[in-house]
Amino acid sequence: MNTPRTVLFKVLRTDPAAPVPRYDEFRVPVGSRTTVLDALLAVRRLKDPGLAVRHSCLHGSCGTCGMRVNGREVLACVTRLQELGDPVVVEPLAGARVVGDLVVDMEPLYRRLEPVGRPLLRASERAGPDRAEAAAAPGTGPVLEELERFEDCIECGLCLSACPVAGDPRFLGPAALAAAERVLEEPRGTEGRAVLGLVDDAHGAWRCHLAFECSAVCPAGVDPGGAIMRLRRRLLADRLPRLVGKSHPHQEVPS
């Protein structure tokens, strides 16, 4: 019988009462489907019930299990051990207060997101005019004028951890800027003007250093870096006519 392969986990442990974090080592078995989260939960179940880790959906949809694995921001539930080397170094997200072990305080992310007021829902794919026309045709069953879906961003905070600028709490940060861009693109009843004011700030869209680390680590394909570039173009289009003393030639921002 084959001995199952194992890898060495080095997990950064932070006890809120102890002054210095430490790395604890655990040897964990590797199956074809084993994820970093599976391994951590097995450690918690079999070796150390005090290992603190957040998780919920187990498929990359809730955004709770963000952490740094071998120095890179990932969702632990969709990161398989077979894609990693040995040892596997597991640390909490950077730039946030560590509540314990791999659990960080998510308040800084939500404090930045909340004022943007982006709805959870957006128009879905295939919800264009053709579809509305087809749905409105007689005899085609229930009418769906506008299909909707949840926004892609899962509020995991990987982008904030990876961003070289977001250590400054005044910076709005990639997640909130990407959310602002969505509000301007598809307002759904929100106030675009107020959001424009929020992001047109030295600590808003202009603070980004174009490192694009946010887009590299985003597990949901949001591309916050690209969104920030689109925001800047929008802000310039809004600003330039004012600077040269003319009225805005074409109103882009929904009132």
Added chain:
Amino acid sequence: MDAPHVIVVGGGGTGGALAHDLVLRGLAVTLLERGELTSGTTGRHHGLLHSGARYAVNDPESAVECIAENRILRRIAPGSFEENGGLFVALTDEDMDYRHNFLAGCAACDIPTRELTPVEAVGLEPGLNPALKAAVWVPDATMDAMRLPLRFFATARQGGARLRPFTEVTSLLHAGRRVTGVAVRDRLTGREGELGADLVVNATGPWCERLAAMAGVAVPVQPSPGVLLALVGRLCNLVVNRLHGAADGDIVLPQRALSIVGTSAWTVEDPDDLDVPDEHVQAMYREGAKLVPAVASAAERAAWSAARPLIGASGGEGGGRELSRTFKCFDHAVTDGVEGFVTITGGKATTLRAMAEATADLVCAKLGLEAPCRTRDTVLAPHTAYYTRRAA
């Protein structure tokens, strides 16, 4: 006089909805969860807001609960659902035969339906298998399995509930045959302590037998896991169900840029130790592709298991599928002669509010309080408030 203190053990959807309900009725509430909130069964479900149609033929009690709660939740949690509807799709002659019972069952349970021809159905949902024989539209919707419960937690905390994640109950405190509180260990600091309570509610889902055992009582709950498969790509916008009796891989539904296929069913003893059998994953691919052909070639994002808390005796033949999906509240004073201890279990994510209402009714009756349920009409705070508006 101080309000009676109720400890809710279990930070899933049921515990969150219960904390919210009890706070609205004027009680002092502490909620304890050994891990992060929604880290048990709650966060892992496929995200379906049931219309009840799935249960209309064989489990009408659950069906009626689901459609009632479907309507209430849309009202109290606006913006938390993709309200694109659902289809039950007939692929075979057997499915077509089942259709008659299905439509009659839905009508009996007050679940709206609309029969669609194959052309109409594919017009509405182009992802469907074009070889379908018929489809029935129902008011299914999808939710975010974590963010809907978070709205209950956020609202409960705004109302004064103390929420304590990462706090494990290590034993129950007793005075004779009465439960008087809990002993806890803070999993972040390792600190241990005791909390007194006028009543302790066991809302630990498939783990409820474990807590009940600490009170020296048993609850007839069968942890029944199912495998779910997340695929890369939004392959449909509507919830797509197979029009037949419940079976493996009979639902495909969208979730952001993913699609979820569910599920299978078996039974286990330990809900912490769930396997993801490869043959179940293959069954999800095979059966899901019959409904939405693009499933067959979609890349796997993740496969995982979630344990349902089914009420019923152990050792059923059907992996728990024959058991009702309804919920039940146990007053252990009545069933076991143990005062101060109540268990709520069974049920579904869709019925979390109704489970909380029934439990809070029992809690108030036991504490001699007359306080009507107000959760049917109280609009919930946004999920972001859970993180940004900490109570004092």
